[in-house]
Amino acid sequence: MPPLNFSLILPLVTLTIWACLLLLLDLFIRSKDITALLAAVGLAVSLGMTISQIGSSGSGFNNMVVLDGFSIFVDALLLAAGLLGVALAHGYLKRTGIERGEYYTLLLFSISGMMLMAQAADLIIVFLALEMLSIPLYVLSAFARPRLESEEAGLKYFLLGAFSTGFVVYGIALVFGATGSTSLSAIVRAAASGSSNGLLLTIGSALILVGLGFKVAAVPFHMWTPDVYQGAPSSVTAFMAAGAKIAGFAALLRVFALAFPSLASNLTPVIAVLSALTMIVGNVIAIAQTNIKRLLAYSSIAHAGYILMAFVPYGQSNVVSTSVAAGLFYLVSYVLTNFGAWAVVIALERSEGRGLEISDYGGLGRKYPALAAAMTVFMLSLTGIPPTLGFVGKFYLFRAAIQGQFYLLAVIGVLTSLISAYYYLRVVVTMYMREGDPQTTSEPWLNITWGLAALLTVIVSLVPQYLFAWASAAVLKLF
């Protein structure tokens, strides 16, 4: 038996242990502020370890997990998202009367699962990670019990999530049947040597695509998204929209770009259609929304479509590194903007779900100029108008599509961006051009979140080269 190399998964292990300890400690901690603080410290420590891993790589545990530039990038992003998630939740939970210590523990467990997903080099680990990240999210969605919408959201998410996991497992089983292994590198070898059953492999990988498509909310597997996003507590939604997407895309990128490049001729058209459909359906339905949470839910579906664009060219070896980097870059821009926008939503949300209609944003520009300016930045960034990170992200993504010669997809991408401008602008119109008397909550951590997110969205868009460089160094490695 080869030695267990824990240094590969040090941040992950640390976070998991920390979460277990926190679960116990929480029993003795009266003030949940301290639980939140401890959770944040755990995330920060893990983030520090992740950063210290930059440059190293390796694989271990019988080739079941890998550490490479890609996983480090994704882990860092996930941990940063976790920190933002804690910052958003802290005041919100108190205000809405659902402050319980488990919230933070569940958050940490979910992030551990997501990190494991980023490092998975074996389909079994993919499945394990998927469950580990999903189950805490189901619970978190229902966290505002006994509020009916929240319970409904939790149950819906759980049922559909379990259903989609079934697809993944079945897909893994078929892939195993086709190639005789669940290890990504063994699958590649089997496919290359021609010893695999091509049909079974294709069906298996397609089923995995379906299952992960559920997680990232790609059309036509998106039905759960609006209801869950709306019903779940806003702080959970903010985290879920970012975290689950990062992990889902990390898994998709790794599994498809590494294990199934030989299936590109079959799967690329499928992914292209999924991507186009997701962009179109998400953006078109978002137009009709009047509730800000549902609007952002459809917006997040639409953005899944844009990110899917990144790995349409996954089979073209000369483009794949660019497009993976573009996908990662876009994830960063989406996570930052998404958290900012949700922070503003949380700032305006009143108890009992009031303050969530777009019309409640009337007069915000006059009454709270800084908050409105930040929200404008987020809306412009989601649309893809410079000078924001969303624009640079789209620029990078469309470049990958053009490099892969998917011109039609790029055209659909820009046209749906135009559609999205309409509904994002509606929020801006309401804030600045309609009258109203909005009520907001000012909490230090919340303010820091939206303030910082807005500043970074603009500033990083002007000096994106460092993030570019890091994203392009985050290559996938196969051992």
Add this chain to the structure above:
Amino acid sequence: MEFILQPLTLLTFFPLLGVLVLLFIPGDKKNILRWTALVTTLITFGISIWVLTLFNASNPDLQLTAQYDWITVAGWNIQYHLGIDGLSILLVLLTTFLTPISILSTWTAVEERVKDFMLFFLLLELGMMGVFLAQDLFLFYIFWEFTLVPMYFLIGIWGGPRRIYAAVKFFLYTMAGSILMLLAILWLGVNQGTFSLPDLIAKGGIDPQTQLWLFIAFAAAFAIKVPMWPLHSWLPDAHVEAPTAGSVILAGVLLKMGTYGFLRFNLTLFPQAAVQAAPVMAVLAVIGIIYGAAVSYAQADIKKLVAYSSVSHLGFVMLGLFALNPQGVSGAILQMINHGLSTGALFLLVGMVYEQTHTREFKVYGGLWKVMPVFGSVFLVVALSSMGLPGLNGFVGEFTILLGAFGSTVLHSPWYASLAALGVILAAVYILYTFQKIFMGPEGSIVEEVKKHGHALRDLNAREIATVVPLLIFIFWIGLYPAPFFHLMAPAVDKLVAGLQTAALAMR
């Protein structure tokens, strides 16, 4: 420091300094806010004059360039690259010249949220300068899209009753065009390996079929901005609803971004496609000239009339550009300036009377010359300039364009010029009709209406005269002695046309 002290960098980003100062002034100190904005734009104008003194008119190439590597990782080759040449110097000066004038026009017109207004106005100036100076496609696109945002707010917050509709329409229409350009920019970046305009021009070698596609993608962005018929429908809405200063900048500068785009990008990057597309573009231009003029005549709202007259005037500019010869192109550039001056002045004047009467319906006006003699005289000069009366600026531009269109070897048909000349006659019809309706005949009902509210219509005050006099000076100057203006652009235009001629020959 070296970076900041480059003349063009300073020129582009100086308004940002004003923005930073404005942020720290309380919102209720309206006069301090106004003065800060005005002084900022005046200094920016001063910097542009400095740039003019540094400018060497006999050099056809880009000058005073500021060039730094910006994003050069991961296969990107994006530079921070500003430069100025004979094609852009007049437009830069027009922008820095019109901005303080527009700010001056808001002194009493904008009382609500003055701070936000000035912030957006200065940001708009920054964006416009960037558009005219950027020599890297990525940088250009950032400035290009960025100008949308402040203008959207200017229309949407301080505009008329249908401002939200107009603002959103403006934004979506313009974005629809620019995203197609974005794809073309990306194609160039991927396939030619650079976003730098001079490098792309030097590299060339795109096959004619691809050139045509790219030409169309760029043209989509620019034609909407110009706006060319049949993509003009956002313009009347935006103009009617925009506040006066917004209209002045919209007509004076933002529309020129479209024609400038054709000049700077379509004609240089895709010369063969430009030669191929010239007849089509010229037909659209001529339709625009006649359609704009005819529809102007039918308007009941003064501002809407001026808006449609812009469609007509910019048709001339497009016709001149796609004559693809030195007369046509230099006439077009001069006409861009002329239109900025005349139409800008018209919007200012309409705004001045609107501030007192709160209506722009023709039917309530009449006999105003007696009540407001100075206003009447100024309006007459500006109207005649817009109509193309010899001795004033409009004539020089239109005449040169017609000359170019007539002698064009690419269009080689006298019909374009002949039909376009019809537009000049139609312009006389709607302009004289406007003047007659407002200033002659019996006193309109509005004179009594205003009296009822306790104060009679007053003539222009000193501030208002100070706003229009600079425009009048240039209207006469260009009309009587345009040589210095042509002199500034001639070498650059000759170089541009030489490139196009080579392309035309290569296609035979």
